Amino acid sequence: MNLWGIDLGGTKIECAVLDSAKNLEVVARMRLPTESVNGYEHIISQIKKLVDMVAEQVGEKPTKIGFATPGVLEPDSQLMKNSNTICLNGQPLKADLQNALGVPCQLANDANCFALAEALMGAGKEYHTAEVVFGVIMGTGVGGGLVVNNKIISGHHGIGGEWGHNILDEDGEQCYCGKKGCVEQVISGxxxxxxxxxxxxxxxxxxxxxxxxYGGQDIHAKNTVERLLEFYGRAISTLINVLDPGLIVIGGGVGNIDLLYNDGYERIKKYIFNKGVVTTPILKPRLGDSAGVFGAALL
Structure with missing residues (x-):
């Protein structure tokens, strides 16, 4: 049976179809613009349009679809929250998608989908013994996804793995979440x-x-990077102290900075509750911007 996944982004909606759970080869991929400025109902219609187009291409309709979403579906109310695509917040997205598409839908935060895809199809393929995989997003925003024994941990409130909104610098900037100095307000791009x-x-x-x-002449650049490395070490050490994952994968534009994997790794040792010993593999992602849509299909 084909596995269908959709990555619902702020600017694009991408659909991917994988051959089967045993053969994760890509059968089809297609994108449409989200056009979120046109509102919630338009996003639903764009998703349906994309599903119909892909169904025509692969020659069959889906029996169920996984979705990687910005924000999360609140478990009790079944309404969306914490989405930077603001028109999704407060909406019964899962119910509306199931009504529009006529098939069961499974939703998960995009960072969780990133973590799941990397665990099963990406960097995690080399670390089969890693029971716990944490996927870090360090880009325009900062987030995280938690996978245990190849299963997303969404948590009691639906915020499992939400690493970006813990206080990292009490003297830091105000965050839209209401706190000051969140991880996102310190080490995002x-x-x-x-x-x-x-x-x-x-x-x-x-x-x-x-x-x-790297030019070595700009004291302000040096201070900025030093601040990044120090706070990165502190923030990652907290993840390791609480979860002690067998693998951490870092996605997002900031995650491309090579210093994080050597100098930054050394900073973790200052804060970890393990007498300065760190052996956790911390890797760049292997799936690029495909991780979200592949993770959605794997749901």
């Missing part, structure tokens, strides 16, 4: 760019900051 601008008075991209850091 935009947070690093804001810190550099505050230090230097110049607004530049993270890529430029890193180029200036």
């Amino acid at each position: 935009p947070a690093l760019e804001r810190f550099y601008e505050k230090e230097s008075g110049e607004k530049v991209t993270l890529k430029t900051i890193m180029e200036r850091y």
Whole structure:
């Protein structure tokens, strides 16, 4: 039986069909723009349009579909929350999708889908003994997904793995979640760019900051990267102290910074509750931007 997955993003909706649970080969992939500015009902119609197009391509309709979503479905109310695609919040997305598509739908946060895909199809293929896999997203935002024994842990409130909204710097910036100094407000890409601008008075991209850091002449770039590494070490150590995963995979643009995997890894040793010993594999993802849609199919 084919496995259908849809990654519902803020700008694009992607559908992928995998051959079967035993053969995770891609049978079809297709994208449509989300066009979220047109509202919630339009997003539903775009999803249905995409499903119909893919069904025509593969020659059969789905019997069930997994969805990677921004935000989560609140377990009690069955309404969406915490989505940066704001029109989804407060909506019964699962029920509406099932009504529109006529098949059972399973929803999970996009970071959880990332973690599941990397555990089963990506970096985790080399670490079969890892019972616990944590997927970190460090990009425009910061989030996380938790997989235990190849199963997503959504949690009692539906916020399992929500790493990005724990307080990391009490003197840090105000976060939209209502707290100050969340992980997302310290080591996300935009947070690093804001810190550099505050230090230097110049607004530049993270890529430029890193180029200036490696150039060795910019004290503000050095301070920005030093802050990243120190707070990264502290934040990752908390994950290890609580979960002690067998594998951590880091996605998102900030996760491409190679320093995280050597200098940053050393910083973890300062904070871990293990006499400074860290052996946790921390890897870059293997699936690129496909992880979300593959994880959705694996649901």
